Amino acid sequence: FQRGEKPNVALWVRKDNSIYMREIPYPTCAPDACVVHIKATGICGSEIHFWKTGRIGDCKVDHDLVLGHESAGIILEVGSNVTNFKAGDRVSVEPGVACFECKQCISGRYNLCPKVAFSGTPPTHGTMSRYVAHPARFLHKIPETMTYAEGALVEPLSVAAGAVARASPKLGQPVLVCGAGPIGLAAALCARAAGAHPVCITDLDEHRLAQAKSFGFEHTVKVDLKWTREEFGQVIRDKMGEGCHPEIAFECTGAQSSIAGSIYALIDGGTLLQVGCGKPEIELPIMAMSFREVSIVTSFRYKQTWPVVIRLLNDKVFGDATQLITHSFKLEESLEAFQTCVTASERSIKVQILDD
Amino acid sequence: FQRGEKPNVALWVRKDNSIYMREIPYPTCAPDACVVHIKATGICGSEIHFWKTGRIGDCKVDHDLVLGHESAGIILEVGSNVTNFKAGDRVSVEPGVACFECKQCISGRYNLCPKVAFSGTPPTHGTMSRYVAHPARFLHKIPETMTYAEGALVEPLSVAAGAVARASPKLGQPVLVCGAGPIGLAAALCARAAGAHPVCITDLDEHRLAQAKSFGFEHTVKVDLKWTREEFGQVIRDKMGEGCHPEIAFECTGAQSSIAGSIYALIDGGTLLQVGCGKPEIELPIMAMSFREVSIVTSFRYKQTWPVVIRLLNDKVFGDATQLITHSFKLEESLEAFQTCVTASERSIKVQILDD
Amino acid sequence: FQRGEKPNVALWVRKDNSIYMREIPYPTCAPDACVVHIKATGICGSEIHFWKTGRIGDCKVDHDLVLGHESAGIILEVGSNVTNFKAGDRVSVEPGVACFECKQCISGRYNLCPKVAFSGTPPTHGTMSRYVAHPARFLHKIPETMTYAEGALVEPLSVAAGAVARASPKLGQPVLVCGAGPIGLAAALCARAAGAHPVCITDLDEHRLAQAKSFGFEHTVKVDLKWTREEFGQVIRDKMGEGCHPEIAFECTGAQSSIAGSIYALIDGGTLLQVGCGKPEIELPIMAMSFREVSIVTSFRYKQTWPVVIRLLNDKVFGDATQLITHSFKLEESLEAFQTCVTASERSIKVQILDD
Amino acid sequence: FQRGEKPNVALWVRKDNSIYMREIPYPTCAPDACVVHIKATGICGSEIHFWKTGRIGDCKVDHDLVLGHESAGIILEVGSNVTNFKAGDRVSVEPGVACFECKQCISGRYNLCPKVAFSGTPPTHGTMSRYVAHPARFLHKIPETMTYAEGALVEPLSVAAGAVARASPKLGQPVLVCGAGPIGLAAALCARAAGAHPVCITDLDEHRLAQAKSFGFEHTVKVDLKWTREEFGQVIRDKMGEGCHPEIAFECTGAQSSIAGSIYALIDGGTLLQVGCGKPEIELPIMAMSFREVSIVTSFRYKQTWPVVIRLLNDKVFGDATQLITHSFKLEESLEAFQTCVTASERSIKVQILDD
Numbered sequence A, B, C, D: 001f002q003r004g005e006k007p008n009v010a011l012w013v014r015k016d017n018s019i020y021m022r023e024i025p026y027p028t029c030a031p032d033a034c035v036v037h038i039k040a041t042g043i044c045g046s047e048i049h050f051w052k053t054g055r056i057g058d059c060k061v062d063h064d065l066v067l068g069h070e071s072a073g074i075i076l077e078v079g080s081n082v083t084n085f086k087a088g089d090r091v092s093v094e095p096g097v098a099c100f101e102c103k104q105c106i107s108g109r110y111n112l113c114p115k116v117a118f119s120g121t122p123p124t125h126g127t128m129s130r131y132v133a134h135p136a137r138f139l140h141k142i143p144e145t146m147t148y149a150e151g152a153l154v155e156p157l158s159v160a161a162g163a164v165a166r167a168s169p170k171l172g173q174p175v176l177v178c179g180a181g182p183i184g185l186a187a188a189l190c191a192r193a194a195g196a197h198p199v200c201i202t203d204l205d206e207h208r209l210a211q212a213k214s215f216g217f218e219h220t221v222k223v224d225l226k227w228t229r230e231e232f233g234q235v236i237r238d239k240m241g242e243g244c245h246p247e248i249a250f251e252c253t254g255a256q257s258s259i260a261g262s263i264y265a266l267i268d269g270g271t272l273l274q275v276g277c278g279k280p281e282i283e284l285p286i287m288a289m290s291f292r293e294v295s296i297v298t299s300f301r302y303k304q305t306w307p308v309v310i311r312l313l314n315d316k317v318f319g320d321a322t323q324l325i326t327h328s329f330k331l332e333e334s335l336e337a338f339q340t341c342v343t344a345s346e347r348s349i350k351v352q353i354l355d356d
Ligand SMILES: NC(=O)c1ccc[n+]([C@@H]2O[C@H](COP(=O)([O-])OP(=O)(O)OC[C@H]3O[C@@H](n4cnc5c(N)ncnc54)[C@H](O)[C@@H]3O)[C@@H](O)[C@H]2O)c1
Pocket: A044, A045, A046, A159, A178, A179, A180, A181, A182, A183, A184, A202, A203, A204, A205, A208, A223, A252, A253, A254, A255, A257, A258, A274, A275, A276, A277, A278, A299, A300, A301, A302, B290
């Protein structure tokens, strides 16, 4: 595990909506950090967003930035204060580095830390380079039986596990998942593992629903954008059946029609768990919600999920979650990897960048 | 307690936006019901709504209807199956008669019973008549020390207690209450009694805020409708102080600006508890909610609140809640009572109709 | 479906610790009830208890009593008020008939109804006869794809589902189940379906642990009664592994050593969910519990479980739960069935009585 | 605020069951710590325990130790990394210094941190000296309007607030508090502030019950140790009244009879919240608990309580909590202060040591 034996190439985004590769220095290792040779990194929709629109909400690409936050790798160096890792340890990277000083952190809700530094989100550089320094507290060992590709899947599964922690299905509760992208599929896997039954999944795209089917989800709905929300609600209820109207909807598209429709699909007293991001403002049928005691709970990133997701993934509790990975590229081919994500005909779900 | 010794006058609403008094027959007492001589009834905003607009949401005044659902009285007759009441018992009326057969009822969530018959809401006649038959299961004894006027206050306090049950403040959690009408004031009283501290109350109207002050709520905010929601949020946070940003907002106006502003006032991770009813559709800053993990929980009416609210009210846990009652009229003056509600210069909060 | 075409034979217990068969009259059908031809009934440890000891806790066999409470069958007659069933409907029987008038019932906690009439528990006759009348509210349709034997398994699975509802494992929480009898195995199936992982099961008996293994539970511990509770705790922790110390223990033996040992096995802050019944008084290490914030939550019977357990069972979410049934007898052979339960060499788990 | 202008006298305990005063060096200030001039310290029962028995549970006084953990004071020096404090700030000391690296800390449950260093508990020296260095993360500013004596009350109130957080009364839930010592009284104050009503308090000692009455608690019960637990249960239920059987019991004596009796006093489905410490092993009526679904939840110290308790105390939400303080001594009179605690005729509740 020699340090810097290969060039530390990195994938950058610029605010002019371009991405490019450029080498960066081998990182220095702070006392509480480790240097990790990143072996696998998934590309997330947010990366595409920073690339194509230069921002997510109020968070803008003002300066060139290394992207990436879904990573696993091997430790090359450990900082002087670090006792629980050694060079050679294989780890998954938790990208949100919280302060553990603020009220939110001290209450265990560190995903809301106002001082968080999140890899690949301005102004913090990300993990799409060969070598990265990262605080040891946010590195998590992965077992020998787990691949780096799986280690990099822990991040999207953590988004899903975080959502499930915010609105945990009770044993046998019917659940709707809107959107069969990586996050929606991960939410369905986590909800099912957490007791949801049956699970119904929607998408606009047949291929993604086929992927849902191959994970064993029988109830899929190809959404027609011409449906009213009442019609959407009725289709879902008919599909899931009497006695199985959804009690929780994990909304993983961010589309207004999907959000409003889900409110109508839910049983009275149900909960819409909003994961998807879309337009900053949407119209909501607030009175229909109030009269039926339907609530909207939001979920932002994750907290305390890595150790448990690593275990569940390694023990195949989700089934074979690696089916989420449809394409893999070498680090040097990162631009091609990004191009694949935005080429609809590629029908990618999760695209990963691997390095030996 | 002779039956029908006085005429059974009633207050009716017609779909042409008029209200009128008309006598109805003395009620027959079903085996599971009691006949109650109604001694006090509060007028609620929903009554004004049925009168002035002929509907609330999808619920329309198609046929002439006796209004009223905030009542207390004395039992005149008990049905043949009723064992826990006798003539002469003083009771508060719980107006929502649920089925206790359906899934929601059996789970304890009987406020969501699809078969509910709710007094004064089409097609169910209400309690604004002298004599009313009501199922015994939804009558609740009030102690000798409690007036009928207080017994009729149990209903709006139950709305508030129901909301507090849906988003219960933890000991010492800062809470915002939007709107200082009867429901907002009741919500503030219940939230404070449930551990909220400090409590900040908003309104457009100084007189209502003065009433809030007289209940001991020091933090009041007179809302300026020209504020942006960010400004609204900042005003509230400044008023409540560092370390006291609200964790729950009980929204009791239904106004879009108040809802959106509250989302900005809330601490990250906070909960907006929607009580107020307004426009069926509103624009919501869903992304601002998601990035800050702010949720919207709704609350519809109440369940299991009567016995506890009666105790708390009787034991003065809320202070002197009868201050909510600003005007009282005789049953025969019901039209005048309604007129008072819609006359702004009267500055009414809760108007009640009393009968000897 | 002719009524009473065969004699209504029944299995009785007498306070002198004997059981016997005796015919009873065909039941009359109250307005809210149905008459059910019982097709399958499981024998529960409590039946053995009433037989062998004449009591469970304060509940004594003062008068001869028909036993039985784990049953499914087909409806022969429906009472005059019953609208949601018809003759020919196949149903599983929920044996605890609650009042739905009391505070517990109205709050949804009807398992605690003080007026409950529980089949086969003094003074209420049970379901171990050919024909039984039972209130329609406590009958639940089973799908055509479900056997009566499965319909009768809904009861023990409901005990387990009820326990899981009281201490619901979060996704991926490590769970210990003590005792691999029908209830322990059902608890393990329910806990796993509800997200527990990994699940470790204990028993004194290798054959029961083998059964646990055949349900796919890899972590089994054959308990040595000579272990101290500290040793017991250590064995469990070693078996489950670092990072997997149990967060919840479903105690399904009632044995003092198992309860005390589980307290030591649990992670700090964990919960012992007591299902098993044993000695009325036990010694508990209350200080060890307090210093480690370990709690004991109890679970009594079930509420709201039938519809969901029927769905989960029918959809094979538990795997093949019929493996719990090791022996079946005809109704006329009921005495032999009981004898099998108490013959250790039979290695029975669940013994059922079937009727055509 | 000159450092060390007076001798740093300290109160020590020795394992031979003696206490003594001895000067210690002025503390050095680590980068993340502050040096505090301790102005007020309460004496807790645990200090008496270490003195009189040399141990609490497995935690023994092997080496001479400075006692004390209920303190407030003024900052003299701030460590080089500390940015949120300055000399002259008035603070309350949170004595349990957790690691914020372990699983419990990261989940917000830092009271269970296995690496915690707790002031005045072996092997960590306490706060009963004039000058103490303490990590800044565990110091909390108190407002100008709050005395140091009140600042030192934040610790016992935090024990109570922590217990209330573990079993939070719902609005209007009847609550029993066993024991009217400082912790029981604080629990009653916190439970009431959190919505409990009515609150009933027990003790063996009339004077302590009189103190409870002076805090406004009307329902007090002088326990007769000859009562059976069933009798105890009945006395409490009679005292609190029909419809007011306790839903939660905060057990603050640790006495077996009080624990067992509370189980009988509780309503079916209720929760015993164990705060008190007593014999390591006790006999519990586990079957009576199971059949009535009564649970035992434990509470260990506190987490996240300081800021909120400081606010509530300062805003007089508890009423005048300083009534808990019955005796005050100078730092130099610490031995006399301890003597007062163990002299029954002094009728002390909270004894404090003050320094100018
Ligand atoms: N809350 C968080 O912390 C968090 C974290 C990560 C991602 N996200 C968000 O989750 C969402 C999903 O992420 P992803 O990576 O799976 O995205 P994705 O774009 O790959 O998948 C979204 C899927 O939704 C489908 N879809 C779009 N509109 C639809 C509609 N009206 N009805 C049904 N299906 C529809 C699309 O066809 C697509 O398959 C994104 O909005 C992302 O920003 C949130």
